[in-house]
Amino acid sequence: MASPIVKWAGGKRQLLEELVARMPLEMNRYVEPFAGGAALYLAIADENRAAMRRRFNEARLSDMNEDLIVAYRTVASDVEAVIAELGGYRYEEELYYATRAVDPATLSPVQRTARLLFLNKTCFNGLWRVNAKGHFNVPFGRYTNPTICDDKALREAAPLLARASIEHRDFHEVVADLGAGDFVYFDPPYAPVSETADFTAYAKEGFGHGDHERLAHTFRALAERGVLCMLSNADTPLTRALYSDFAIESVEARRSVNSKSSARGKVSELIVTSWAPRS
Numbered sequence: 001m002a003s004p005i006v007k008w009a010g011g012k013r014q015l016l017e018e019l020v021a022r023m024p025l026e027m028n029r030y031v032e033p034f035a036g037g038a039a040l041y042l043a044i045a046d047e048n049r050a051a052m053r054r055r056f057n058e059a060r061l062s063d064m065n066e067d068l069i070v071a072y073r074t075v076a077s078d079v080e081a082v083i084a085e086l087g088g089y090r091y092e093e094e095l096y097y098a099t100r101a102v103d104p105a106t107l108s109p110v111q112r113t114a115r116l117l118f119l120n121k122t123c124f125n126g127l128w129r130v131n132a133k134g135h136f137n138v139p140f141g142r143y144t145n146p147t148i149c150d151d152k153a154l155r156e157a158a159p160l161l162a163r164a165s166i167e168h169r170d171f172h173e174v175v176a177d178l179g180a181g182d183f184v185y186f187d188p189p190y191a192p193v194s195e196t197a198d199f200t201a202y203a204k205e206g207f208g209h210g211d212h213e214r215l216a217h218t219f220r221a222l223a224e225r226g227v228l229c230m231l232s233n234a235d236t237p238l239t240r241a242l243y244s245d246f247a248i249e250s251v252e253a254r255r256s257v258n259s260k261s262s263a264r265g266k267v268s269e270l271i272v273t274s275w276a277p278r279s
């Protein structure tokens with residue numbers, strides 16, 4: 001069964017059932033503007049997951065992380081070349097830092113994809129974090145024999161990614177042309193729960209308070225046009241306030257990204273839908 005090819009902060013694997021249960025069975029366009037690991041898309045587009053399968057005419061995935069977008073496009077178009085390139089990597093600290101130091105813009109799409117997958121599988125905590133210049137800066141991770149090339153996952157995801165249009169754009173631009181019958185799932189970087197739990201460094205632009213307000217504004221405008229909008233985020237006063245006009249439900253999720261391991265564990269996550277009645 002298809003599942004994410006990268007480990008991503010805020011990955012939605014544990015919330016999948018809750019999200020799918022709320023989705024319409026059919027839609028015109030399926031749009032995921034904060035794709036990250038694209039866990040929801042890979043579940044609902046997979047013909048082998050009968051219970052989660054949803055029908056759509058077109059799919060659109062996008063994210064502000066350019067390396068991720070290049071990787072999705074390249075896996076979609078040339079998964080065997082990516083697998084072959086990954087075969088040249090080994091789990092070694094020296095190779096890790098040498099690979100990390102390479103400027104991805106100087107690489108071919110296949111090399112750039114293999115670099116992202118290798119770093120993602122071998123870095124500390126398996127997360128993608130960039131500094132203010134947009135350079136990946138996570139240290140080497142300690143694992144016992146990590147899987148660098150998960151060829152099964154890559155081959156399963158490839159045809160599903162090939163069915164989607166994949167774009168490197170801000171969320172707002174990606175949804176501008178949507179209308180009634182289209183469905184959008186927004187999974188933005190978390191609104192801060194606390195200073196230590198804040199993790200928004202997926203892309204060099206970050207995602208601040210103003211972006212959360214901009215997103216709520218976009219959500220409302222789309223809902224008014226009849227677009228079916230679903231959003232998940234941390235259960236914080238900010239999220240509750242921004243979406244107070246819509247149906248909000250609280251569900252339990254496990255959080256894996258936190259610098260303090262004591263702060264990991266179960267947290268409440270909110271799911272907002274634009275079509276359900278407010279309860």
Ligand SMILES: C[S@@+](CC[C@H](N)C(=O)[O-])C[C@H]1O[C@@H](n2cnc3c(N)ncnc32)[C@H](O)[C@@H]1O
Pocket residue numbers: 008009010011012013033034035036037038039040062063064065169170171172187188189190202203206207
């Ligand atoms: C919480 S993650 C999505 C997790 C995803 N649902 C999953 O299953 O892995 C948020 C994503 O939003 C992206 N992002 C940050 N700012 C953005 C923006 N302005 N527009 C679009 N994507 C953005 C980040 O690069 C990150 O991949």
